[in-house]
Amino acid sequence: MTEETPAPEDDAPASETRRNVLLEGITAVVSFLLIAVPSTLAGVFFMDPILRKRKTAGGGDDMAGFIKLDLTADAVPDDGAPVAVTVKSDLVDAWNRFRDVPVGSIWLRKSEDGTIKVFNSICPHLGCSVNYRRSENDFYCPCHTSSFSLDGEKTNEVPPRDMDSLELRTATDGIPSEDGLELWVKFLNFKGATTEKIPV
Amino acid sequence: MNALISWLDDRTGIKGLMNEALYERVPGGARWRYVWGSTLVFTFTLQVITGFMLWSAYSPSTRTAWESVYYIQHEMTMGFLIRGIHHFAAQAMVVLMAIHLVQVVIDGAYKAPREVNFWLGMVLMMIVLGLSLTGYLLPWDQKGYYATQVTTNIMSVTPGVGSEVQVLAQGGSQYGHMTLTRFFAMHAGVLPALLVAFLVLHIYVFRRHGLTVHDENHAPTTNFWPDQVLKDAVACLIVLAVVMLLAIFKGAELSAPADPAVKFDAARPEWYFLFLFRFLRFHAVEAIGLQFGAIVVPGLIMGVIALMPLTHKFLGDFGHTLNKAFIWLLGGCIVVLTAMAMIEDSNEAAHQAALAEAHRDAGRARELASGPDKIPVDGAVELLRRDPFTQGPRLFAKHCSSCHRYNGHDGRGSLITEKTEAGDVQVLPPTAADLGNFASRDWMRSIVVDYPAHFASWKNANWYKDAVKAEEAGEDVLYLDPDNSEMSDWSGLPEAITAPENEENLKAIVEFLYAEAGHGFQSASSENGASKEALDAALIEKGRAVATEGAWAGDIEGTSCADCHTSLGDDFAVTPDDEADGYPTLAKYGSAAWLKDFIRHPGAARHYGDKNQMPAYSPSQLTDTELDLLVRWMTADYLPSDVADYPDRRQQESTVSTDAGNSPPAEDAN
Numbered sequence: 001m002t003e004e005t006p007a008p009e010d011d012a013p014a015s016e017t018r019r020n021v022l023l024e025g026i027t028a029v030v031s032f033l034l035i036a037v038p039s040t041l042a043g044v045f046f047m048d049p050i051l052r053k054r055k056t057a058g059g060g061d062d063m064a065g066f067i068k069l070d071l072t073a074d075a076v077p078d079d080g081a082p083v084a085v086t087v088k089s090d091l092v093d094a095w096n097r098f099r100d101v102p103v104g105s106i107w108l109r110k111s112e113d114g115t116i117k118v119f120n121s122i123c124p125h126l127g128c129s130v131n132y133r134r135s136e137n138d139f140y141c142p143c144h145t146s147s148f149s150l151d152g153e154k155t156n157e158v159p160p161r162d163m164d165s166l167e168l169r170t171a172t173d174g175i176p177s178e179d180g181l182e183l184w185v186k187f188l189n190f191k192g193a194t195t196e197k198i199p200v
Numbered sequence: 201m202n203a204l205i206s207w208l209d210d211r212t213g214i215k216g217l218m219n220e221a222l223y224e225r226v227p228g229g230a231r232w233r234y235v236w237g238s239t240l241v242f243t244f245t246l247q248v249i250t251g252f253m254l255w256s257a258y259s260p261s262t263r264t265a266w267e268s269v270y271y272i273q274h275e276m277t278m279g280f281l282i283r284g285i286h287h288f289a290a291q292a293m294v295v296l297m298a299i300h301l302v303q304v305v306i307d308g309a310y311k312a313p314r315e316v317n318f319w320l321g322m323v324l325m326m327i328v329l330g331l332s333l334t335g336y337l338l339p340w341d342q343k344g345y346y347a348t349q350v351t352t353n354i355m356s357v358t359p360g361v362g363s364e365v366q367v368l369a370q371g372g373s374q375y376g377h378m379t380l381t382r383f384f385a386m387h388a389g390v391l392p393a394l395l396v397a398f399l400v401l402h403i404y405v406f407r408r409h410g411l412t413v414h415d416e417n418h419a420p421t422t423n424f425w426p427d428q429v430l431k432d433a434v435a436c437l438i439v440l441a442v443v444m445l446l447a448i449f450k451g452a453e454l455s456a457p458a459d460p461a462v463k464f465d466a467a468r469p470e471w472y473f474l475f476l477f478r479f480l481r482f483h484a485v486e487a488i489g490l491q492f493g494a495i496v497v498p499g500l501i502m503g504v505i506a507l508m509p510l511t512h513k514f515l516g517d518f519g520h521t522l523n524k525a526f527i528w529l530l531g532g533c534i535v536v537l538t539a540m541a542m543i544e545d546s547n548e549a550a551h552q553a554a555l556a557e558a559h560r561d562a563g564r565a566r567e568l569a570s571g572p573d574k575i576p577v578d579g580a581v582e583l584l585r586r587d588p589f590t591q592g593p594r595l596f597a598k599h600c601s602s603c604h605r606y607n608g609h610d611g612r613g614s615l616i617t618e619k620t621e622a623g624d625v626q627v628l629p630p631t632a633a634d635l636g637n638f639a640s641r642d643w644m645r646s647i648v649v650d651y652p653a654h655f656a657s658w659k660n661a662n663w664y665k666d667a668v669k670a671e672e673a674g675e676d677v678l679y680l681d682p683d684n685s686e687m688s689d690w691s692g693l694p695e696a697i698t699a700p701e702n703e704e705n706l707k708a709i710v711e712f713l714y715a716e717a718g719h720g721f722q723s724a725s726s727e728n729g730a731s732k733e734a735l736d737a738a739l740i741e742k743g744r745a746v747a748t749e750g751a752w753a754g755d756i757e758g759t760s761c762a763d764c765h766t767s768l769g770d771d772f773a774v775t776p777d778d779e780a781d782g783y784p785t786l787a788k789y790g791s792a793a794w795l796k797d798f799i800r801h802p803g804a805a806r807h808y809g810d811k812n813q814m815p816a817y818s819p820s821q822l823t824d825t826e827l828d829l830l831v832r833w834m835t836a837d838y839l840p841s842d843v844a845d846y847p848d849r850r851q852q853e854s855t856v857s858t859d860a861g862n863s864p865p866a867e868d869a870n
Contacts, residue, residue: 020426027426030433034242034440038249038285041278045253048277095264095271097574 063176066169066184071108073170073181076116082109082132082139082150084121087187104187106166107132107139109150118185119152120164127192130163139163164190164197222425226411229419230427234411236300238432239439241403243293244395246440247331250286255388258338260380263579265340266457270569270580273454284447290332292443294472297325298531305508305527308520309412315509317405320398322506327395334387336470340380342558345458346467349375350477354494375460456561457580465554468545475537478544501530553613556846563843564590571839589841592833595826599817600635603661607636608850615849627852631661632814634850638834639717639790645710649697651690655682663813680811686764693756701753705746709761711736712743716769717790720836744769761786772797780805795831 044051067089076083086105091098105121107130119139123130128143138155139148147155152163166187172180191198209215226234257276259268272279301321304310310318337348356366371378422428456462469477476498479485485493504526511519545551561584568583569575576582584590596604596611610616616628633655637643646654658664658680667679682688697706714735721733745751748769750760762768767775767787772794775785785806788794797804799822803812822830832838 023430024426027430027433030430030437034433034436035245037440037444038246041281041285042249042253045276045278045282046256048257048279051277092574095267095275095569095575096577098577 063169063171063174063184065186067187069183069185071183073116073183076108076110078110080110080112080150082107087185089187104189106185106187116168116183117152118166118168120166120189122164122189123159124161124164124190124192125159160193160195161197224407224424225421226424226428227413227421228416229422230431231414231418232431232435233303233414234428235432235435236296236303239435240293240296240300241399242436243289243296243439244399246285246289246443247293248392250282250289251388253282254286260338260384261377262340262380265338265380266580267575269339269454270566273452274566274570280451281447284452285443287452288443288446290335291472292439293328294332297328301325302527302531305523307412307414310509311512312509314409314412317402317409318509319506320402320405322502324395324398324402327391327398331387331391332470334383334391337383338380338387339454340458341455342458342464342561343453343455343467345375346464347469350469354490357491358495359491454562455558456565456584459581459584464558466551466558471538474541475534478537478541550614556613560843560845561590564841567841567843568839588829588832588838591829593846595830599822603630603632605630605634605636607848608634608852609846613846613849615852629660630657632657635834639714639719641710641714644713648706648709652682652688658682661813678810680808680813696755699754705752708739708743709746710743711739712747713789715740716788717835718788720838775806777805784808792831792835792837795834796827799827
């Protein structure tokens with residue numbers, strides 16, 4: 001731009017002011033649209049993960065949502081020692097479906113009354129992995145030192161809640177039965193850093 | 201507000217900047233003819249916005265590129281629109297760039313002192329063309345893959361460094377993951393950065409010299425804001441509207457996933473490169489060499505354009521006239537060549553068939569990818585490779601269509617033709633049955649009721665003609681004769697079979713035979729409940745009795761198919777030659793098991809025996825996998841499809857055509 005370009009006031013006679021205000025208004029609106037339309041579309045596109053309808057788990061069937069473990073009930077130690085088990089399932093990741101791949105890890109432990117308790121191994125604090133600490137005979141997260149009793153109850157102030165227990169069913173050939181040896185678990189992950197247990 | 205602006209201005213000088221940006225003088229008044237540069241900047245902004253969004257979902261590798269673009273296009277919220285806008289705005293940019301260039305030349309805006317800005321504009325043009333070229337490959341679909349192959353092969357003939365340039369562009373000696381990562385880095389990183397840098401320079405130099413005023417006395421001098429800005433904004437809004445309408449109603453295409461093993465006859469560059477494509481197709485150009493057509497000529501054209509400021513400097517007004525003439529001539533050539541390419545393509549049956557097949561594959565890939573199993577980890581390309589609906593027709597065309605037809609065509613929609621001595625192209629008659637309705641109710645009924653007509657196509661075959669000649673010469677020949685055989689004798693009693701008292705029996709036997717073939721579509725139900733292909737269980741049982749126990753009425757009472765075809769109604773079993781009953785086995789006739797055995801051993805005693813004329817397909821000619829795909833296609837054993845199938849061409853086939861334009865060359869059929 002050259003120096004002799006006049007300042008706006010200089011060449012805007014009063015008679016034209018009204019026309020200019022109108023013109024400026026229209027210009028501003030059109031210009032705004034030019035950026036707003038594509039930006040809004042872009043925003044909606046970027047929000048896709050939130051806008052996407054969640055697929056509801058198929059109900060009806062007794063075992064819907066339950067995943068069969070490789071481990072059987074008789075392989076869980078009677079002395080109450082916890083065992084870690086990898087949960088395998090079909091995993092849908094955007095455009096792929098992975099068949100029978102590890103989707104998470106759980107702790108199983110036989111209580112004194114013989115019932116088996118299951119915990120998600122993800123720490124309810126901030127999502128690290130909870131380990132079994134042999135020296136203290138408790139569960140312990142090495143990231144921020146959360147600790148839990150073997151029943152999953154928190155034993156220090158670090159974690160916001162107890163370990164996340166999961167629903168377990170015993171079955172025979174996929175049909176629920178009290179003394180079945182198959183272990184079926186409803187595997188879920190939960191939101192970290194909250195006192196409430198909220199599935200994600 | 202004012203205080204805030206003053207505060208900011210104090211520290212940044214923003215007011216001055218805004219004044220400078222908005223209060224550019226426009227001598228001769230605001231005009232529509234000045235809008236083109238602004239529309240280009242706007243289109244680029246559109247590309248940046250939509251490009252960043254696509255980037256957030258795109259995954260550059262040969263096993264995820266098509267897949268992620270499929271996901272964007274068909275599954276993500278507004279994905280089709282974001283991709284559509286990006287796709288069509290890219291094309292709009294090329295069009296607007298051409299208009300901008302033509303206008304700059306006509307208005308003489310390249311003349312001193314604006315030469316440098318003209319050259320900057322040419323650099324920008326190269327960058328934009330580079331962006332469209334690199335972007336075309338990224339979806340990794342058949343269309344982009346094969347079109348870009350042509351470009352990188354052209355690169356390879358660059359004198360001296362060609363093959364190195366090609367390897368660098370491809371990231372290896374052939375296309376692969378690295379081709380995509382490198383193209384993507386260029387498309388989303390290097391080229392846009394260069395474009396921004398050169399655009400800043402371009403606009404800076406433009407502002408330095410001001411607008412090239414077309415007619416100073418057109419109207420009183422005004423300011424850029426708001427008069428010209430409004431015109432610019434309205435023009436941009438029109439561009440946006442056109443792009444969005446195209447994105448919504450036409451949509452960006454995504455053809456089938458790239459497969460180096462599947463040739464793509466429909467390959468064409470993006471339409472704005474069609475002129476160059478057509479130019480290279482001239483045999484005269486090809487004779488001089490690819491280097492000449494693909495590198496020297498485009499290079500010369502760019503050279504002449506780049507030299508326009510000098511042409512004017514040395515030749516004055518005559519030079520300007522020359523420049524204008526050149527740009528009009530170039531534009532004219534481009535329009536003519538583009539039109540030629542388009543008209544030729546639309547008249548070429550082979551290209552249209554290839555396009556139709558490309559759409560079929562694209563639709564099928566989408567259908568499979570959206571199926572319950574989604575896309576396998578080894579990529580969407582495997583979906584099509586394992587799909588009978590996709591592979592069956594290709595296998596049929598390759599192995600079966602020299603004798604058989606499928607609804608009158610070769611399986612892939614093309615008529616089988618040959619050139620006569622007179623030079624006409626004529627449709628070749630089939631020498632074996634048309635398998636388009638194989639094992640359907642119509643097929644079964646036709647065999648029972650009119651065997652001679654059903655297999656009449658045998659009479660076109662040389663083996664038949666030879667056999668008839670030999671027979672007339674008194675020789676004793678054994679051959680399949682649709683008119684004179686036990687079956688034609690039996691089937692030649694249509695009065696009895698089609699008599700009213702047998703009407704229900706005929707219907708039943710057809711239903712029974714049809715059920716025995718057990719094709720996939722029988723269990724498929726349409727949206728309105730049971731499909732017309734669904735079976736009628738009561739009728740089947742009645743038909744079984746007619747076929748195996750002779751429950752006919754009237755003249756043929758007591759006769760049954762099983763009198764000769766003793767295994768009818770049984771499960772298909774491979775009967776050794778010495779145990780065969782001497783008649784073709786009809787055990788599960790038309791089923792996958794029967795068909796596989798028949799294709800492998802048509803001359804076995806359990807099939808046509810000594811009379812057989814069909815070549816046996818051994819695993820070395822047709823692998824087990826291929827046989828499986830072919831048979832599953834013929835027996836409709838695949839995920840049902842709503843994709844438009846190859847057209848039925850039986851009508852065209854029956855009228856011997858001399859319309860050369862309507863038929864691909866005969867060598868298409870193997």
